[in-house]
Amino acid sequence: MANWQEMMPSTRAYMMNKVLYELHHKPDHLEAYNDDADAYLARFALPQDLADCIKGNDVAQMYLSGVNPYLLRAHCIGVKIPEDVSLAALRSLLNHEGYNNG
Amino acid sequence: MAEITGIYTASHTPVMLNFPDRIPAALREEIFAAYRAMGDDFMAGKPDALIVLSNDHLHNFFLDNFPAFCFGCAESYESPIEHWLHAKRRTFAGDQAFGAYLLQNALQSDFDPAFSMEMVLDHGSLTPLELAGIDPDLPIVPILINCVQPPMPTMRRSYDLGRYLGKAIADYAGVERVAILATGGISHDIATPRMGMVNEEFDQTFLSLMEGDDIDATIRYATDFVHTAGNGCEEIRMWMAAMGAANGAKYHRTYYRAVNDWYTGIGIGRFEV
Numbered sequence: 001m002a003n004w005q006e007m008m009p010s011t012r013a014y015m016m017n018k019v020l021y022e023l024h025h026k027p028d029h030l031e032a033y034n035d036d037a038d039a040y041l042a043r044f045a046l047p048q049d050l051a052d053c054i055k056g057n058d059v060a061q062m063y064l065s066g067v068n069p070y071l072l073r074a075h076c077i078g079v080k081i082p083e084d085v086s087l088a089a090l091r092s093l094l095n096h097e098g099y100n101n102g
Numbered sequence: 103m104a105e106i107t108g109i110y111t112a113s114h115t116p117v118m119l120n121f122p123d124r125i126p127a128a129l130r131e132e133i134f135a136a137y138r139a140m141g142d143d144f145m146a147g148k149p150d151a152l153i154v155l156s157n158d159h160l161h162n163f164f165l166d167n168f169p170a171f172c173f174g175c176a177e178s179y180e181s182p183i184e185h186w187l188h189a190k191r192r193t194f195a196g197d198q199a200f201g202a203y204l205l206q207n208a209l210q211s212d213f214d215p216a217f218s219m220e221m222v223l224d225h226g227s228l229t230p231l232e233l234a235g236i237d238p239d240l241p242i243v244p245i246l247i248n249c250v251q252p253p254m255p256t257m258r259r260s261y262d263l264g265r266y267l268g269k270a271i272a273d274y275a276g277v278e279r280v281a282i283l284a285t286g287g288i289s290h291d292i293a294t295p296r297m298g299m300v301n302e303e304f305d306q307t308f309l310s311l312m313e314g315d316d317i318d319a320t321i322r323y324a325t326d327f328v329h330t331a332g333n334g335c336e337e338i339r340m341w342m343a344a345m346g347a348a349n350g351a352k353y354h355r356t357y358y359r360a361v362n363d364w365y366t367g368i369g370i371g372r373f374e375v
């Protein structure tokens with residue numbers, strides 16, 4: 001049992017964190033993302049799988065990628081993923097072998 | 103020389119403001135009344151300044167530069183920073199001279215906090231202040247501890263920070279009466295598979311230890327078992343700091359309930375200073 005997926009963030013997690021952070025703190029970023037998610041995400045040169053899980057609102061995969069949970073939480077609320085949907089996606093990982101690295 | 107009028111600990115969660123209706127009205131009223139009771143007790147001490155021990159939730163700080171401890175030294179603080187938080191915007195007065203004193207004195211005492219002269223406080227500070235009904239004109243000094251992104255300072259170091267603060271406040275001549283509000287915890291998970299599964303057993307044991315007189319055992323329990331109580335429970339670092347500032351004063355809880363639908367073990371209490 002652990003509280004965290006990564007005890008030191010990986011570069012992959014850092015890259016995803018940066019997207020979620022800027023999206024909800026920089027003026028006009030959320031609007032740009034909502035207008036054209038692909039164009040917005042292309043600014044960050046993310047690995048494709050990370051861009052895909054952000055664009056697809058794949059909360060479980062974002063969690064497993066080591067994203068900071070507070071940024072993930074703010075993102076779920078900020079892009080209006082329904083509360084019960086994000087909760088169910090996270091809960092589905094409870095017995096996943098990759099959850100907090102076992 | 104300043105007198106400490108009260109040291110309080112209280113949970114915080116944005117859910118209280120964003121999704122109040124996820125719990126029954128009677129329970130919600132009971133919880134809000136517990137915060138108001140804390141606020142009344144707090145104001146009865148007639149403090150001239152408030153130290154808010156809290157944490158930033160990756161709003162002011164990001165992984166490009168993340169302080170373990172950060173002292174606020176601003177004239178005022180806007181709040182909230184979250185565009186998605188259902189709270190009315192307000193501006194808290196800052197006690198800049200007090201913040202600067204605590205910062206300079208910390209460095210002289212071999213503590214090395216970062217400092218900030220411009221922060222927008224998030225729900226961690228705003229929610230308990232708002233629910234307790236604390237006057238926004240009461241000057242504050244926010245002191246933020248990293249509890250949200252490993253690696254983080256240890257529980258013991260957070261306690262030591264509080265010990266430092268207790269002594270430095272007592273030596274300060276710039277205000278007469280100071281209250282401390284430590285916010286965060288207890289058991290909760292934010293955006294993890296365990297979200298909504300409050301570890302009440304942890305909370306009860308932790309509160310009992312806080313109420314006892316074995317400080318080392320409390321720090322040890324916090325250190326060794328926080329991993330069972332959720333990433334949000336890492337915020338008990340602020341409780342460690344409050345315990346340090348209290349310097350052996352007795353603690354008692356005034357409210358506790360494990361509220362799974364608000365994802366949080368909600369605990370409120372105070373030290374008999």
Ligand SMILES: [Fe+2]
Binds near residue numbers: 115287
């Ligand atoms: Fe928090």
